[in-house]
Amino acid sequence: MDLTTDKKLWMYRKMYEIRCFELEVDRLFKANMIWGTCHLSVGEEATAVGAIAALEADDMITSTHRGHGHCIAKGGKLPQMFAELLGRETGYCRGRGGSMHIADIDTGNLGANGIVGGGIPIATGAALASKMKKDGRVTLCFFGDGANNEGVFHESLNIASLWKLPVVYICENNLYGMSVAFSRSTAVKNVADRAAAYDMPGEIVDGNDVEAVYHVVKKAVERARRGEGPSLIEAKTYRWLGHSKSDANVYRTKEEIEEWKEKCPIKRYRLKLVQEKIATDEELDRIEKEVEKEIRDAIEYAKNSPEPSVDDIANGVYA
């Protein structure tokens, strides 16, 4: 379960990659280069990265409307991601899906999802497929605190526990379902408390501590892989930016947002890596520079990619 230096640096790199990606998306959005809407995960990077670091390469994930980070951590390529957001033919979904539907079946990413809780039974079904095929894969199911009040969350957890499916449910509790505070939407104090109703382990973890997330998820993934069934993990975290593009943050205070910014998962991990002499500031600066260049190159690739042809508009509805 011990993390290697390589893995720790990978986690730092991925968190930084997500942060840069999201901030660039925000910038491109404000410059009218991105159409529609998008939901950014700035501040929540440690959960995506720590959780996915606990998976093997061929394990699967399902993601959410706030899914860019999951995709990046799962091995999603920045050029194809930017291209998708810019609606280009070279994007992951050939410009048909956009921000809320990025998927990459080849890397085990079964897709972001525009329906709150929509991915929960899909992850459960993917896990059923693994159990039936005995392929040893585990599916990690991301969802937000809003989804824990959807009926399908309860239906799915019940079934997964009953059938001991190799799935790990991870709730990114960022404390708000759009504008409604968690305490105003959910009758229990913690999402993880609901695990008891389905006779599975429920764990709460600091979602801004990447290594803590890794260890908790790792334990659950190994349990699932041993055939002992699902777990429910709740990572407490916070989104720095609004729910989506139209959010003026009227439902929370500036002080609260600032307080959480102090708990920045990236700054915090950097400090830890340096203190524990895993890396020097110079090494981490070098990683950041590399990431920044990758981001620039990826945006260039996307900008220079062709628009999808209207002639192909009906292409890909049916297999």
Next chain:
Amino acid sequence: MAEKLYIDALREGLREEMQRDQSVFLLGEDIGIYGGAFGVTRGLIDEFGEERVVDTPISEQAITGIAVGAAVAGMRPVVEIMFFDFLTLSMDQLINQGAKIRYMFGGKAKVPMVIRAPMGCGTGAAAQHSQSFPGVFAHFPGLKVVIPSTPHDVKGLIKAAIRDDNPVVFAEHKLLYRVKGEVPEEDYVLPLGKADIKRKGRDITIVAGSIMVIRALEAAKELEKEGIDVEVIDPRTLKPLDMRTIIDSVKKTGRVLIVEDDPLSFGWGAEVAAGIAGSEAFDYLDAPVKRLGGLDIPIPYNPNLERHAVPQVENIVEAVRELLR
């Protein structure tokens, strides 16, 4: 060819596909030892075990979503929803997920699943266990919709639906389960999107689906006594819809009656009528296109009211007479 019940032919189709392909499995409420609410899956658990004939909790949305996830991950699930009416509980997973995944993901995923359900009235089950609305699903891009009417068709079409790489809604009218018909001994698969001429005739075309095929054929027998020669076309699949066969028939007969079990307003018959009106068959029409369908009411309980809620043989006979008057 042996005579078989629709329900037995359907079960045979399921069994053969499960024998042929290990990735095919069944998922639904009470489908194991109980054999399904109508007995479609009876005995399959003995042959394939509870791993492949999976009894689920009463959780339609999760069952449907689990099928979507399993399909994306390489299996071929066949879901039984106990009553067609309960498909409303499956809608998000079927429509927003199953039907859209392939396109949303740029054509890079496939969702090979079948969702079967018994529909229709005539059993006294009242409003929440009796409605036929396969036409609703034909409105959603990404889905295919099958409405088999005979034992021969139900077997060939369930096999095609299971082998298809898309989500398929498979609508079985309850009153058809006990209908007998000839079923070939050999292995056969019917194409999705190919209509069948159930009876050849000169004077008028009846386009009918599911249970209405049986009623249209009975009506044709009645009308034959009056010297009226009816052609009955069964589209067999609403999506894809084989307009070609329908258009060719209307060009020959010059008259058309469309009969469906769905409520008439916005029913699939309107799509067929529009297809005829917009085709070269329009010039061959000797009478306006006529439609029959369910009344715009929830299905009532009282047997006499229930009977009047959807077209019966006598309504079809009368409509044909009107068209030829």
